[in-house]
Every structure is written in structure tokens, then in C-alpha cells.
Amino acid sequence: xxxxxxxxxxxxxxxxxxxxxxxxxxxxxxxxxxxxxxxxxxxxxxxxxxxxxxxxxxxxxxxxxxxxxxxxxxxxxxxxxxxxxxxxxxxxxxxxxxxxxxxxxxxxxxxxxxxxxxxxxxxxxxxxxxxxxxxxxxxxxxxxxxxxxxxxxxxxxxxxxxxxxxxxxxxxxxxxxxxxxxxxxxxxxxxxxxxxxxxxxxxxxxxxxxxxxxxxxxxxxxxxxxxxxxxxx
Amino acid sequence: xxxxxxxxxxxxxxxxxxxxxxxxxxxxxxxxxxxxxxxxxxxxxxxxxxxxxxxxxxxxxxxxxxxxxxxxxxxxxxxxxxxxxxxxxxxxxxxxxxxxxxxxxxxxxxxxxxxxxxxxxxxxxxxxxxxxxxxxxxxxxxxxxxxxxxxxxxxxxxxxxxxxxxxxxxxxxxxxxxxxxxxxxxxxxxxxxxxxxxxxxxxxxxxxxxxxxxxxxxxxxxxxxxxxxxxxxxxxxxxxxxxxxxxxxxxxxxxxxxxxxxxxxxxxxxxxxxxxxxxxxxxxxxxxxx
Numbered sequence: 209x210x211x212x213x214x215x216x217x218x219x220x221x222x223x224x225x226x227x228x229x230x231x232x233x234x235x236x237x238x239x240x241x242x243x244x245x246x247x248x249x250x251x252x253x254x255x256x257x258x259x260x261x262x263x264x265x266x267x268x269x270x271x272x273x274x275x276x277x278x279x280x281x282x283x284x285x286x287x288x289x290x291x292x293x294x295x296x297x298x299x300x301x302x303x304x305x306x307x308x309x310x311x312x313x314x315x316x317x318x319x320x321x322x323x324x325x326x327x328x329x330x331x332x333x334x335x336x337x338x339x340x341x342x343x344x345x346x347x348x349x350x351x352x353x354x355x356x357x358x359x360x361x362x363x364x365x366x367x368x369x370x371x372x373x374x375x376x377x378x379x380x381x382x383x384x385x386x387x388x389x390x391x392x393x394x395x396x397x398x399x400x401x402x403x404x405x406x407x408x409x410x411x412x413x414x415x416x417x418x419x420x421x422x423x424x425x426x427x428x429x430x431x432x433x434x435x436x437x438x439x440x441x
Numbered sequence: 442x443x444x445x446x447x448x449x450x451x452x453x454x455x456x457x458x459x460x461x462x463x464x465x466x467x468x469x470x471x472x473x474x475x476x477x478x479x480x481x482x483x484x485x486x487x488x489x490x491x492x493x494x495x496x497x498x499x500x501x502x503x504x505x506x507x508x509x510x511x512x513x514x515x516x517x518x519x520x521x522x523x524x525x526x527x528x529x530x531x532x533x534x535x536x537x538x539x540x541x542x543x544x545x546x547x548x549x550x551x552x553x554x555x556x557x558x559x560x561x562x563x564x565x566x567x568x569x570x571x572x573x574x575x576x577x578x579x580x581x582x583x584x585x586x587x588x589x590x591x592x593x594x595x596x597x598x599x600x601x602x603x604x605x606x607x608x609x610x611x612x613x614x615x616x617x618x619x620x621x622x623x624x625x626x627x628x629x630x631x632x633x634x635x636x637x638x639x640x641x642x643x644x645x646x647x648x649x650x651x652x653x654x655x656x657x658x659x660x661x662x663x664x665x666x667x668x669x670x671x672x673x674x675x676x677x678x679x680x681x682x683x684x685x686x687x688x689x690x691x692x693x694x695x696x697x698x699x700x701x702x703x704x705x706x707x708x709x710x711x712x713x714x715x716x717x718x719x720x721x722x723x724x725x726x727x728x729x730x731x
Contacts, residue, residue: 361522362567362635383566386637391591397637414583414639 210262212241212291213299224298226262229436230346230355231255233293234267247271247294251348255285258436262300264291265421265432267348282421342438343387343394343418345373347431358394363387365426366401377427379403384426387418394418394433403427443565444638446470447698451477452674456650456686463487464648464691465495472503473563475693479576479648481622482545482554490541490556494623497537498530498560505529520633527635530560530571538573538629545624555624558631559590559646561695568638571631574622577652579660580636581643586661589644591632593621617649642697643670647677650690654681670694 214222224241231240233255235248243252249269256263265282266273274292275283283289291298343358356363356373365373366384375384381401388395397415398405405412406425418424418433425431449470455462463480465488476498480491505515506529512519515532516539523531537558545551557574570578572590575597580587591597595618599605610616623629643664651660655677663680667673674692681690 359522360524360635361527361633362524362637364637383637388634388636390634390636391588391632395636397639399637 210300210302213301214241214243215297215299216295226255226257229257233298243293243296245294245296248296252293256434256436261285262302263421263434267432268423340438341435343389343433343435345424345431345433347429358387358389361389366399375426375429377403380427392417396424444563444568444642445565445698446473446563447696448670449475449693449695450671450674451475451691451693452678453689453691454678454682454686456689457682458685458687459689461485461488462689463491464650464689465491466646466691466693467495467499468693469499472506474499474502475561475644475646475695476558477576477646477648477691477693478556478558479574479689479691480554480556482551484550486551486554487556489544489551490554490624493541493544494537494556494558497540498533498558501533501536502529502562505533523633524567524569524635526562526564526567527569527633530562530569531631531633534558534560534571534573534623534631535629538623539627541624542627555622557619557622557648561644561646563638563695563697566638568636568642569633571633573629573631574619575617576646576648579645579657579664581645581661581664582639584665586657586664588657589634589636593632594619638697640697640699644695646693648689648691650686650688651677651681651692653688654684654686664694670696
């Protein structure tokens with residue numbers, strides 16, 4: 209199993225196995241990995257397991273998150289990556305099995321002839337690797353909502369009763385925004401109300417495609433979008 | 442937001458190489474349902490398959506919509522990822538598939554018949570699109586084009602998986618081999634998408650007679666340039682004809698009208714109250730000054 213080694217000034221403090229799909233790192237006690245130091249934000253960063261990869265995302269922390277001395281927003285962790293959070297260092301150690309899986313996924317499939325049988329054969333192989341993913345909205349900060357899986361083709365967000373994600377607020381639109389799963393991926397559309405929709409800090413007046421770890425703001429609500437492997441229904 | 446259809450039109454043409462037109466389409470402004478189907482199979486079978494698909498989808502959708510049928514009472518189990526309207530569409534396509542499949546099995550004349558289908562349903566607060574096969578639906582919004590359908594062909598699926606490039610797909614002899622259509626299997630799941638409508642959205646439903654000869658970029662330019670959907674359909678057919686029209690070509694275009702954003706927001710009410718106070722104060726100040 210992959211793990212993190214928590215270090216402070218070259219001293220090993222703790223060994224932390226990454227056994228959850230999503231682990232949060234921060235100063236406050238509700239985090240899976242708590243680092244009680246003022247340089248660390250309440251909700252500083254999180255690590256999501258997607259397939260055999262671990263994705264580290266900075267949750268817009270005050271003092272930022274660094275990997276191998278580079279500031280990151282989101283980063284796919286590699287063996288022996290050095291994550292710096294405040295004055296603490298988390299050393300990422302991947303497991304043998306994860307490393308093996310990653311190297312096989314990276315291999316290029318070569319397409320040589322246009323023979324139908326061969327094409328179909330390859331299609332079957334490729335279909336086996338095809339991972340079904342589902343979009344997730346993760347609310348950060350004081351919100352009690354937590355995570356919302358986007359199981360519908362169209363998810364409406366707002367105050368109205370027919371909204372899949374209900375948010376309150378005086379200026380919140382009946383339907384403030386809608387997220388639809390389209391052939392090109394997930395798209396968020398501003399649909400009305402006086403509460404501004406922001407994606408990665410940019411005000412959105414119509415639609416924008418969502419990418420992994422985009423931050424969405426609707427008034428005081430702050431949420432993050434990412435796609436994760438769908439559990440079999 | 443509430444959407445209404447400003448104008449819609451549909452047109453089909455046999456083309457220059459084929460003797461029969463196996464495409465069918467329907468436009469229903471009342472229910473807001475639009476369908477294009479591209480049939481296949483010898484003799485008259487392709488024509489029959491596409492006609493049956495269009496008729497049955499219209500009939501079942503209208504019936505369910507009029508009687509507000511609960512999702513559990515639809516044909517086969519409802520899809521939890523879809524709205525009620527989305528499930529009406531999915532179910533109507535499943536039903537049409539079953540009928541065409543049985544017809545093909547029972548009558549020797551109809552052996553091997555099938556059809557693609559692409560469906561658009563416009564509701565006041567929802568747009569539903571569905572497709573099976575390689576007929577397409579495009580959305581042009583704010584001048585930008587987006588496909589709201591997924592081609593169910595061997596090459597399209599391989600492009601999606603990243604084992605074939607777009608260019609290779611265009612050259613492939615398997616370009617027209619479909620992985621899904623109405624008629625060939627007992628069960629069929631259509632690809633369904635749901636979106637929020639927006640002001641002046643323009644939708645194009647078409648058979649591959651158009652998309653084989655006219656690129657997405659050209660479609661986008663032609664849609665943006667033409668404000669009358671009827672003229673647009675004519676322009677598309679003419680374009681296909683000037684390029685050889687080796688296949689039947691069908692186009693349905695649906696233009697939505699200007700949609701007023703929801704007026705019930707408290708801030709707007711408050712905004713107007715604030716504006717009133719402001720003007721009153723200004724007036725008062727003026728009076729006071731004078």
C-alpha cells in the first residue's frame with residue numbers, strides 16, 4: 209500500500225498509509241491527516257486515489273503546497289515525491305503494485321493494419337482498460353454538504369425544490385447553475401440569479417467545460433470538481 | 442430559464458446516387474419533439490425501419506407526456522441518471538427498437554433491417570437529446586458548435602479510446618459499420634444527454650448524408666449565417682448535392698427564441714426597490730437644492 213512519511217526537520221514523525229479513496233490534510237482535527245501547525249491551513253490539501261494514481265490537490269491554502277520545491281495546484285504523485293506543507297514534509301512512497309500498474313497503462317498501443325478482426329480484438333483489450341468515471345463535487349470549508357456525486361446527466365444547483373444540489377442564500381438563484389454530462393465531458397452553465405458563478409476565480413456568464421480539480425464558487429459556497437472511478441452500481 | 446421554439450424546419454433529399462430515400466424525419470412543434478432516422482436494409486426495408494422508428498417514438502412520447510406517466514410504468518426499467526422526460530425518450534427508443542427487431546425477425550422481406558435515430562425534445566426548462574447509430578445532433582450556442590450525440594460506429598469508438606486518429610477514421614473502410622442501431626438486437630440503450638436551454642440555441646439533427654460531406658466547422662458557419670431554419674435546411678441539402686450526395690440527406694433545424702432569465706430573484710426585486718429609493722432621494726435632493 210502507498211504511504212506518506214510525515215517528517216519535521218528531517219525527523220520522521222509518523223507513517224501514514226493511504227488506504228482511503230480521499231484523504232484530507234490540514235490543521236483542524238476533522239482532517240484524515242492532521243498537522244497541528246499554524247503554517248498549515250485548516251483544510252490545506254487532499255489526496256485522491258484515481259485508479260492506481262494518487263492526485264494531490266492544494267485546497268487554495270494560505271501558504272500553498274509544494275512538491276519537490278515546486279508550487280502545485282494539483283499533481284499526480286510519483287514515488288519519492290517530497291510534499292511540503294508549511295514546515296512539514298510528507299514523503300510519498302508508492303507501493304510495488306501501483307508502480308507496476310502505472311507502467312502498463314502508459315504503454316502505447318500500436319495500430320498497424322486496418323483488418324477488422326484485429327481492430328475489434330484491440331477494441332476488446334481497450335474496453336477492458338476503459339475506466340468508467342463519475343464527476344464529483346466536493347464542498348470545502350464550513351459547508352455540511354461534503355461530497356456530491358454527479359449521478360444525473362443534468363444536475364441543477366440552486367434554491368428551488370427541483371435542484372439536485374440545494375443551496376441557500378438570499379441571492380441564490382432558483383436554479384443558479386447546472387452541470388451537464390455531454391459527449392465532450394462535464395459542462396457547467398450559469399442559469400440565473402444574482403449569485404455569481406466563478407470557475408477557478410473567473411466569472412462565468414454562460415458555459416464552461418469542467419476539468420479535474422477546477423474550483424467552483426457560488427456565493428459563499430466553494431466546491432471542487434473532479435472525476436473519480438465509478439463504483440459498480 | 443424557460444425556452445420556447447421560435448421556428449423549426451426539416452428537409453430530406455434522396456441524393457444523386459441512391460434510388461430510394463431511406464431517411465425519415467418528423468417535427469412536432471406542439472410536443473417539442475424532433476426526430477431523424479436513417480434506415481438500412483434491402484428492398485423497402487430501410488424505409489420501413491426509419492418510418493416505424495419515427496412514428497413509434499412520436500406516438501409513445503406524446504402518449505406518456507400527455508398522461509404524465511410515472512417513470513416506473515414506462516417500457517422497461519427507468520434509467521436513474523435521467524429525468525422523467527429523458528426516460529420517456531429512452532423508453533420510446535427501446536420500444537421502437539423492439540418492434541423493428543421483431544418485424545425484421547418475422548418477415549423475410551425485412552430480414553436485417555435497421556435504422557439509426559437521433560431525437561431532440563425541447564421542454565421549457567430542459568433539453569433532451571438521444572441517439573443510436575451515426576446520425577448526429579449539433580448545438581450552436583453563442584456561435585460555437587458542440588455535438589450532443591455520440592457516433593456508435595467502430596471507428597468513432599476507436600477514436601474515443603485513442604487507438605485511431607480522426608484522419609484514419611475518415612479513411613477507414615469500416616466507417617459505416619455501426620455498433621448500435623434500432624433493429625439488430627433485442628435490447629438497445631440510446632445515448633441520452635440532458636442540458637439546460639439557453640437563449641437563441643440552435644439545434645441541427647441530421648443523417649450521415651450531410652456529415653460525410655460537410656464538416657463540423659462548415660456546419661457551424663452555415664448555422665451562424667442563417668436566421669431562418671427553413672432556408673438553412675435548403676442550404677445544407679444544396680451543399681450535399683453540389684458535393685455529389687452519394688447518400689440520402691436529411692436535416693432538421695430547431696431555433697429557440699430569446700429566453701428571459703428568471704425574474705423571481707429577490708435581488709432584482711430588491712434592486713428595483715433600491716433604485717426607487719435612489720431616484721426618490723435624488724428627486725428630494727433636487728427639490729431641496731432648488
